[in-house]
Amino acid sequence: MKNKPLFTYEQSPGAPRKAYRARVPGLVARDCATQTVFPVNDISATGISLEDEAAALKVGDVLNIDVLLRDHVIITGLLAEVARRQDQVAGLKFTDLTQRQEERLDKLVLEVQKYTISKTKLYGSHIDDEHTT
Template identity: 65%
Template sequence: MNKLLFTYEADSDLPRQAYRARVPGLLGKDVATQAVYLVRDISAGGISLEDPAGALKTGDALKLDVLIKDRTIIAGLSAEVARHVEAITGLKFTGLTQHQEQRLDKLVLEIQKHLISKLKHGGSHIDDEQTT
């Protein structure tokens, strides 16, 4: 029997506001600087990016395109850097259009459906080392 697994952030005292999905190969591109970051996870409320150089600073506002396989799947997301911990930068989305919100919701839902399907068919759960 397969067990359903979920993750949590042990060092955070704030509850999660939305389900966070992980997609291998998902990228975030800063529209202004054209800098490309590997996406650690994404939700309807925000995104976390791998930023080992520390280019993004708390409070920075930017427009972000989300890409997979060099194809933009969601364009021009307004975001603000909420935190930077080690090489991971967390951004919260701000002022999204209804279309952008719908695209984010659809992306996260499709990822959830894919993971559920994998679990039902004997696949493994891809996630952090902190699983319960």
């Protein structure tokens, strides 16, 4: 199930993350200034993780990005600052979000969580494996 959306709650030793991070196959972020498109690793209400093979994004860079799914813009004009880099991945934190943008991000992450829960119920959960006979 390669294209299955996932969500996780991650903690890193230096700075614990504070939000669920949703993985959505086909989600991309487009830098409004350069029109560069970056595949999205995951997204949360507080930030986004982008694939950046060319290492174009540097810590401290501020971008204005649109988030697209299958060439359809779902959230526009997100201000995000590059907070960390690891190998070919840049982690950005959102800044100065409008209420509408916060609502759209919350809805996106919630929809992925609901989808994952429904699939878990439909196909079973490994949580109950110890109770099977």
